[in-house]
Amino acid sequence: MKTSKEINIDKKNQFGAEILCIGSEILLGNIVNTNSQWIAEQLAILGIPHFRQTVIGDNPARLKEAILESSNRSQILITTGGLGPTPDDITTKIIADAFNTPLQQRNNILMDLKNKMKNKYSKLSESQKKQSLLPKGAKIINNYSGTAPGIIWSPKDNFTIITFPGVPSELKEMWRKEASNWLINNNFSKKIISSKVLHFAGISESLLADKIPHLLKANNPTVATYASTGEVKIRITAKGESLEETNRSIKPIEKELTKLTGLKCFGVDNTTLEEVVIKLLLSRKETIAVAESCTGGGIGSKLTKIPGSSKIFYGGVIAYNNSIKQDILEVPEEIINTHGAVSKQVVEAMAKGVQKKFKASWAISVSGIAGPTGGSKLKPVGLVNFCIKGPKTLITWEERFGSNKTREDIQKLSVLNALDRLRLSIIMEN
Structure with missing residues (x-):
C-alpha cells in the first residue's frame, strides 16, 4: 500500500509549475500582488502549464512546509519576495534548510553589492552580506537594478526552484534577461502560447458573447470574454510550434470579431x-x-x-x-x-x-x-x-x-x- 508521500510523488508526473509569493505585506493587503499575474502570463507565453498560486507570510515554518509540498507535486516552483537584507527576508535560507543544504557565500555577489553602494568607501553591513549567501550548487540570477540576486536550483530530481525579489521591475528584468532563456534552453518551454486582447466599449459582456457563440466554443485558438468597469475584453489565445504559427491562427479570429462588432472595438492589447x-x-x-x-x-x-x-x-x-x-x-x-x-x-x-x-x-x-x-x-x-x-x-x-x-x-x-x-x-x- 502506497503512503501519502508516495502518492504525491506519483502525481508529480504531470508536468507543471506553480507560483509562491512571499510576504506578510501581501497577506495584510498592504500591497497588490501583481507578480503572480505577470509570471502566469510569461509561463503561458513559454507554453509552461501552471496550476497553483500561493501566498505565504514571513513565517519560516509555513514557508518551509509550502516549499516541500510543492517539491512533491510540481517540476518548477517560482518564488517572489523575501530576498533582501532585512530580518524578514528569509526565503533563501528556508529553501536551503528545506533540503538540508548549506549556504555558501558568493564573492561575485559581494563585489556586485559593493559596486552598487552609493559610497564606495563604506563597508557592507552583515545584513547586506546576507544577500550573498546562496545554497550550494545554485545558479545565480543577476539582479541588474536592485541588490538581491535570485537563484535557479534543483535540490532534487525533477524539481527546480527559481527565486526572484518582490520588486516587480527587478523581477521582470531578471526574467527577461536570464530566467526565460534558461527555461527555454532546458526544454521546459513546450508549445508556444500567445494571445491578443481586443477592447470594447459601449456593449455589455452578455451582448458581446451573444454575437460570438461559435467562437466561444473553439478549442485552438480559444476565445474568452472578460468584463471590467466600463469595458469588456476578448482574449484570443492560440497554441502552436512557433510564434508565427500562433499569430496566423489569431489573425482570422481577430478579423471576424472586429467585423461583427464594428466601432465597439476600440483597440488591441494595451490600447486605452x-x-x-x-x-x-x-x-x-x-x-x-x-x-x-x-x-x-x-x-x-x-x-x-x-x-x-x-x-x-x-x-x-x-x-x-x-x-x-x-x-x-x-x-x-x-x-x-x-x-x-x-x-x-x-x-x-x-x-x-x-x-x-x-x-x-x-x-x-x-x-x-x-x-x-x-x-x-x-x-x-x-x-x-x-x-x-x-x-x-x-x-x-x-x-x-x-x-x-x-x-x-x-x-x-x-x-x-x-x-x-x-x-x-x-x-x-x-
Whole structure:
C-alpha cells in the first residue's frame, strides 16, 4: 500500500509549475500582488502549464512546509519576495534548510553589492552580506537594478526552484534577461502560447458573447470574454510550434470579431480609450478642453497621461461649485435654477463655455450625482449628464449608472463613457 508521500510523488508526473509569493505585506493587503499575474502570463507565453498560486507570510515554518509540498507535486516552483537584507527576508535560507543544504557565500555577489553602494568607501553591513549567501550548487540570477540576486536550483530530481525579489521591475528584468532563456534552453518551454486582447466599449459582456457563440466554443485558438468597469475584453489565445504559427491562427479570429462588432472595438492589447482619442485628434490637428463636475478632473487626467497630449489638450475647468459654472464657464444662473446643475441644459452650456474660453476644436462636459448621497426620485445617485461640442457636433445625453454603484465606480464609468462617445464623435464627424 502506497503512503501519502508516495502518492504525491506519483502525481508529480504531470508536468507543471506553480507560483509562491512571499510576504506578510501581501497577506495584510498592504500591497497588490501583481507578480503572480505577470509570471502566469510569461509561463503561458513559454507554453509552461501552471496550476497553483500561493501566498505565504514571513513565517519560516509555513514557508518551509509550502516549499516541500510543492517539491512533491510540481517540476518548477517560482518564488517572489523575501530576498533582501532585512530580518524578514528569509526565503533563501528556508529553501536551503528545506533540503538540508548549506549556504555558501558568493564573492561575485559581494563585489556586485559593493559596486552598487552609493559610497564606495563604506563597508557592507552583515545584513547586506546576507544577500550573498546562496545554497550550494545554485545558479545565480543577476539582479541588474536592485541588490538581491535570485537563484535557479534543483535540490532534487525533477524539481527546480527559481527565486526572484518582490520588486516587480527587478523581477521582470531578471526574467527577461536570464530566467526565460534558461527555461527555454532546458526544454521546459513546450508549445508556444500567445494571445491578443481586443477592447470594447459601449456593449455589455452578455451582448458581446451573444454575437460570438461559435467562437466561444473553439478549442485552438480559444476565445474568452472578460468584463471590467466600463469595458469588456476578448482574449484570443492560440497554441502552436512557433510564434508565427500562433499569430496566423489569431489573425482570422481577430478579423471576424472586429467585423461583427464594428466601432465597439476600440483597440488591441494595451490600447486605452484616451490613447485612441489623442491619436485621432493629433491626426486631425484638432484640440480639446474639458469642463468637469462630478468626475473632478478625471477626464483631463486620463488624457494628459498620454505622451504628446500637450499638442492637443488645452486645459479644463473643474466646475464643482455652481458659482464656478456661472463665473468661469458663463452658464446662465437661470438655467441652473430652472433645470438643476445635473441636467442636459447645464452640461451643454458648460461645453460651449469651455470651448469658447480655451478656443478648442472640441469640448466635453460632465455633471452628475456620484453619491452616496445627494440623489432624489427624479435625479437618483448614478445619474450623469454629458455634452460633446465639436466643429460640427453638438450632442447631449444622460446615463443612469445605478445607485448600487460606488462613488468611485460612477466616476470611472463617467470618464470612460465620455471618452468613448468622444472617440465615436470624432470618427463620425466629416
